[in-house]
Amino acid sequence: MIDLGDWNEPLAPLFADERYQKIRDFLKHEYSHCIVYPDMYDIFNCFRFTPYSEVKVVLLGQDPYHNEGQAHGLCFSVKDGVPKPPSLENMLKELKSDLGFSAPVSGNLTKWAKEGVLLMNTALTVREHQANSHANCGWSWFTDSVISLLSKQKEHLVFILWGGNARRKASLIDRRKHMILECAHPSPLSAYNGFFGCRHYSKTNEYLKSVGKTPINWNLN
Numbered sequence: 215m216i217d218l219g220d221w222n223e224p225l226a227p228l229f230a231d232e233r234y235q236k237i238r239d240f241l242k243h244e245y246s247h248c249i250v251y252p253d254m255y256d257i258f259n260c261f262r263f264t265p266y267s268e269v270k271v272v273l274l275g276q277d278p279y280h281n282e283g284q285a286h287g288l289c290f291s292v293k294d295g296v297p298k299p300p301s302l303e304n305m306l307k308e309l310k311s312d313l314g315f316s317a318p319v320s321g322n323l324t325k326w327a328k329e330g331v332l333l334m335n336t337a338l339t340v341r342e343h344q345a346n347s348h349a350n351c352g353w354s355w356f357t358d359s360v361i362s363l364l365s366k367q368k369e370h371l372v373f374i375l376w377g378g379n380a381r382r383k384a385s386l387i388d389r390r391k392h393m394i395l396e397c398a399h400p401s402p403l404s405a406y407n408g409f410f411g412c413r414h415y416s417k418t419n420e421y422l423k424s425v426g427k428t429p430i431n432w433n434l435n
Contacts, residue, residue: 218258218261220266220267221264221265225261228360234339237356239350243302250340250342252285259288263327265335267366270372272364273290274373275335277339278414282298288324288333288392291333296321300401301399302400304400305400307410308400308409308411318434325431337349339351363385372418377401397409397414
């Protein structure tokens with residue numbers, strides 16, 4: 215049994231479901247025959263670093279980075295010492311524009327996770343150099359279920375949906391209970407179509423303060 219702290223109880227029905235067993239069987243084959251990211255022990259890090267009881271914000275990514283040494287189980291984040299991918303660079307540019315925080319040396323976003331930002335990809339694994347290669351193995355069912363669970367069982371969360379893949383998940387979220395922030399993806403291909411200037415970091419904090427929650431410290435330095 216995977217120990218994910220206070221996520222164990224809410225996720226137990228998913229881990230017991232036969233659809234998760236199929237994901238497990240698929241991953242056993244993939245990890246034994248291919249190079250897959252992240253490391254198998256890091257797959258569920260988004261839950262390990264952000265306890266269920268402390269989730270304030272859900273930031274959705276698509277699937278893990280697929281080059282060596284990048285992915286470690288948190289969407290958009292890379293390990294210390296790894297060059298920042300272009301989407302992350304643009305996220306940090308918007309952070310500086312919005313809140314004035316200069317870009318950190320490291321692209322590791324674990325600090326955000328520990329602030330209550332669930333950094334979850336919609337697919338939790340990927341084959342090396344093959345983007346979206348695990349998109350159809352069952353992860354979408356699993357992560358959709360997590361989004362629905364959070365929407366139903368929590369109140370006053372902020373869901374940050376960047377790009378088409380993430381924005382399609384809006385239908386899983388109860389807008390009467392939660393704030394949804396949507397815009398273009400921070401990828402260089404789309405960042406100038408509405409991501410830059412979105413001010414989602416400050417808007418998140420304005421909402422959290424309005425419902426009596428402590429805002430996120432987005433400063434990574």
